[in-house]
Amino acid sequence: MSEDLLLSQAQHEEDNGNWKEAANLYTKCKHFKEAIDVYGKKGVLDSILNILKILNKEQHTEEINLCIKYFKEMNHHSYAKQAILKLGDIKSLVGLHIEFHQWGEALQQIKTTPQFADRVYLPYADWLADNDKFDQAQEAYKKAKKPELALRIVEFLTKNSVIEKRFRDAAKYFFILACEYLRLVKDSENPDKEDAKNLKKYEENSTKAEIYHAYNYVHRLIEDPYHSMVHGALINETIFNASRFLVNSIGSLSLPGINKVYIYYALSLLGSKFEAYRAARYGYEKLQTLKISPEWQEEIDLASLKVRCKPFSDKESHQPVCNRCMNINSIINQNGDYCTACGHPFVRNFIGFDTLPLVEFTPENRIPKAKVIDLLKEEPDDDGRSMNKPSPKKQPSADGWKEDIYGEEQMLRFDQPTNDDGENDMFTIRMLEWLETQITADSYRPIEVDEQILKSLRYSEIFVVDLTHVCPNYPIRYFRNVIPDVSIGL
């Protein structure tokens, strides 16, 4: 039968509703478009796929595109993918994966064709955000080079966790926020206006991260007293320390979700329990200035009266001793969480909120930054730890700190910073010199040390806070553990 005859028969069959015969005839006389249309209108995708198999890119671009149209209309990702692959059109393939939310395939595809990454990440991030997968969305926005959207997501997450009183999450998000702002800083040493703004945001958000982390403990004490009952003394001490940290750090800040009544209540309740009566009285006095629910008022009034009968002092073991100037601080310093005598910040362990025996130092400016760690890693010479004469390597326990046992409490007290031979080590000598030049706590600066001192330090006693992976020239902070017996895991 001639092709013309076949074609007219096909049209005849189609007009009479015999679509299968019509499509067969169209295929036979290689009128693929018509055949595809007939199958397409009936939604018979397998038959279209069969036709696709005999098509080729060189002669049948239009036909293949028609197949793709029907596959997409019928939401058949895998057939559409086969058709697009036949055209070898990777851009359209990526588009297809995006349209069908086939993110696994899209991400796989951009591994081999990274030029399409930008096309994928933004819709991927939007999709994640629409599906409440905010953590992943934030990462995807960053990859899509949309840091402002990533930031907006974290801000949203932060706000939500505060509203929902998930304070541990809030702390985590504030920390992420802080890092994101720091990441935007181009030059932290010579900040322009924009850099200064972002540095400030970094600092504010880091502080908030710490505050919400601490507040999480206090909040649980009040809202979930069963938790502290079950976990007993250890968790109570942590909450007490957290409340002290909060009172010192929060100052006049008013932060959403944070109830100061809870903080002062925890300080007072646990202060009384741990014989820190002065701190407890401070807390009760503060509570008098705040609005308290009537059912608490009576309890607080009674407890406040009771604590007035106790000595106006805090048990010595709770008073933080500054590791730098040895000053015994009072539990509360409303101006901040630092030593009132020398201004050294209290470095807290954020698990138990107790202060760590760390003293901050900074290498002299003329020492190249890259060299500092090498110098610290150098093992001290035999005489490296002492100024005047060779002495055997000092044992970690002999740093001049004495451990006293008061009942069951352990207390560390600095008597005289000496080594085994009764001599101060180089770092300690420098520390004492440095303190002599300092006038007030306000003029606090980390102890500046030279190469010799860096070499004399044991690397295992050094803690480094290095954020250069976030902001390349952000100053690195160095601390020495002056009581190496206390092992510190960070």
Ligand SMILES: [Zn+2]
């Ligand atoms: Zn001090």
